[in-house]
Amino acid sequence: MTEDHAEIIDLPGGVRTPPGELPALPPRRGDTGAPGNGAPEASPAGGRLHSERSLRDGPLIVCDNLVRIYKIADLEAVALQGLDLVVEAGEFIALVGASGSGKSTLMNILGGLDVQSAGRAVVAGHVLGEMGRRERTDYRRRVIGFVWQQTARNLVRYLTARQNVELPMLLNGIGRREREARASQLLARVGLGDRGDHRPERLSGGEQQRVAIAVALANQPAVLFADEPTGELDTVTAHEVFDLLRSVNHELGVTIVVVTHDPLVSEQVSRTILIRDGRTSSETLRRRALSEGGDHHVISEEYAVLDRVGRLQLPRAHVEALGLERRVRLALEPDHISVWPDRDRAGGSDSDDGAASPRGANDAGRRP
Numbered sequence: 135m136t137e138d139h140a141e142i143i144d145l146p147g148g149v150r151t152p153p154g155e156l157p158a159l160p161p162r163r164g165d166t167g168a169p170g171n172g173a174p175e176a177s178p179a180g181g182r183l184h185s186e187r188s189l190r191d192g193p194l195i196v197c198d199n200l201v202r203i204y205k206i207a208d209l210e211a212v213a214l215q216g217l218d219l220v221v222e223a224g225e226f227i228a229l230v231g232a233s234g235s236g237k238s239t240l241m242n243i244l245g246g247l248d249v250q251s252a253g254r255a256v257v258a259g260h261v262l263g264e265m266g267r268r269e270r271t272d273y274r275r276r277v278i279g280f281v282w283q284q285t286a287r288n289l290v291r292y293l294t295a296r297q298n299v300e301l302p303m304l305l306n307g308i309g310r311r312e313r314e315a316r317a318s319q320l321l322a323r324v325g326l327g328d329r330g331d332h333r334p335e336r337l338s339g340g341e342q343q344r345v346a347i348a349v350a351l352a353n354q355p356a357v358l359f360a361d362e363p364t365g366e367l368d369t370v371t372a373h374e375v376f377d378l379l380r381s382v383n384h385e386l387g388v389t390i391v392v393v394t395h396d397p398l399v400s401e402q403v404s405r406t407i408l409i410r411d412g413r414t415s416s417e418t419l420r421r422r423a424l425s426e427g428g429d430h431h432v433i434s435e436e437y438a439v440l441d442r443v444g445r446l447q448l449p450r451a452h453v454e455a456l457g458l459e460r461r462v463r464l465a466l467e468p469d470h471i472s473v474w475p476d477r478d479r480a481g482g483s484d485s486d487d488g489a490a491s492p493r494g495a496n497d498a499g500r501r502p
């Protein structure tokens with residue numbers, strides 16, 4: 135296969151397994167594995183997908199002050215304005231944010247499809263802005279997997295589901311026996327063990343996205359990126375696909391970064407990151423806790439993100455509730471910082487709340 139052809143049909147890739155070392159995928163619950171595929175029965179512990187790089191110390195993904203400016207004629211659109219992000223190996227995080235906030239721009243950079251204008255992004259030891267063409271292709275084929283919103287973009291229309299799953303392995307030079315065995319395991323893993331011979335047009339939207347997940351996992355990527363993978367699906371199917379992503383994360387240990395509009399979906403991951411105006415604006419962390427009655431419940435806490443130079447973005451609702459504009463007053467308290475509207479500027483009288491707000495630097499440490 136020529137390099138150019140490979141480029142055109144380049145599909146998400148992962149880390150190559152040495153010949154003869156078939157990665158053991160854990161069987162799906164209640165699934166005895168596809169008969170006759172010759173694949174060894176996998177133990178869940180031994181079947182974790184991972185790349186060697188993901189086992190290194192340090193976070194798997196680090197974005198430091200990422201900027202992406204699109205230039206169209208004389209106009210500049212700043213899609214990312216100094217975005218910081220850290221993702222640890224094994225995490226499953228959701229990126230949320232209004233349309234146009236920069237989510238896809240970020241995903242395209244992390245997916246090796248676009249390059250930032252400034253700042254630094256490192257994924258599994260690969261410095262994204264510094265990769266040559268060959269390394270970039272390699273990165274996309276071996277280190278990451280990618281699932282798009284458009285089902286048609288994920289799969290080659292004229293290939294069967296099985297051939298689609300085998301394609302990334304073919305591009306990575308994996309032998310036929312191994313490809314077939316792994317494709318069977320992956321199709322079974324995504325619940326489509328009996329649909330391998332169907333072309334995409336004969337699969338439902340949800341099934342196509344399941345195949346797309348199998349394709350993205352074919353080369354055992356360190357990280358799976360998915361940009362609104364359930365955006366074209368109905369709610370029930372979307373949640374089924376999302377459940378699959380969760381079990382893949384849990385059982386195979388693959389790190390997952392998913393962009394979603396679905397608040398229910400984003401509530402099921404341990405960390406949701408809100409992107410606003412091209413920056414990470416807030417993070418919501420969730421953890422399971424035991425109530426006094428012995429019930430498990432989920433505690434969800436929202437944090438503003440502080441960047442390296444101390445900037446933070448106040449939630450829009452907070453800004454609007456207090457009519458904050460342009461300038462605010464800050465006061466350092468023993469264990470927190472208070473923020474007040476700049477009442478002088480807002481034209482309000484200080485006397486109407488019975489207390490003067492702090493006026494000068496010397497007052498900044500006092501409560502108004």
Ligand SMILES: Nc1ncnc2c1ncn2[C@@H]1O[C@H](COP(=O)(O)OP(=O)(O)O)[C@@H](O)[C@H]1O
Nearest residue numbers: 204211212213232233234235236237238239240
């Ligand atoms: N290829 C492009 N050329 C010009 N502007 C773009 C391009 N891609 C995205 N943008 C702009 O960058 C901003 C962020 O877009 P995007 O990353 O697609 O947001 P999201 O995925 O959060 O909806 C938007 O203002 C969008 O119009």
Ligand SMILES: [Mg+2]
Nearest residue numbers: 237238239361
């Ligand atoms: Mg988008």
